[in-house]
Amino acid sequence: MTVRPEPDGVRVLVCAGEFDLDTTGKLAAACDRDAADARLLVLDVTGVTFADSSFLNVLIRLNNSRTLVLAGPLPHQLERLLEMTGALALFSVRDGQTPTACPRQKTAAPSGRVGGALEDDQQPLRPKRER
Known part of the structure; x- marks a missing residue:
């Protein structure tokens, strides 16, 4: 895990x-130690190959x-975990955007998802995949 400060x-x-x-203790410690003062924490999860309930x-x-904000695209296994547990709707997920293009604050989206106020150049949250 690496932590990058951005503007x-x-x-x-x-x-x-x-x-x-x-291994999730290392993630929690890194967030508490290196990102405690962050106005916005972006977790780039594109490289996650396995995640369990502790993650x-x-x-x-x-x-x-x-x-x-979870920066994606979400790996298949992680997306499946979030879908199966009903937790996907709790997170703001941004696919292929730079960290500074992420939302500035959480707001309740009409769908009930937690999201953020969008700037003019931002895309809406990625909708859930239909089966």
Whole structure:
């Protein structure tokens, strides 16, 4: 995991590899240590190859304690975990955008998803995939 400071108080934490009970503590510690003062925390999850419920727990805790955006596209296994648990709707997910193009604050979207106020150059949240 690496943490990159970006302009305007944005911190980007790049996650790669497997996240389970043995490794999610490092993610939580990195967020608490290196991104505690972030106005916006962006987790780049494109490199996550495996995630279990302990990773989901950390994501939910982070989402409840600060402004959080998951930068995607979401890996298939992570997206499946979020869908199966009903947690996907809790997160703001941005595909292929730079961290500074992420929302500035959380607002309740009409669909009930937590999202952010969009700037003119931003795309709306990626809708859930239909089966």
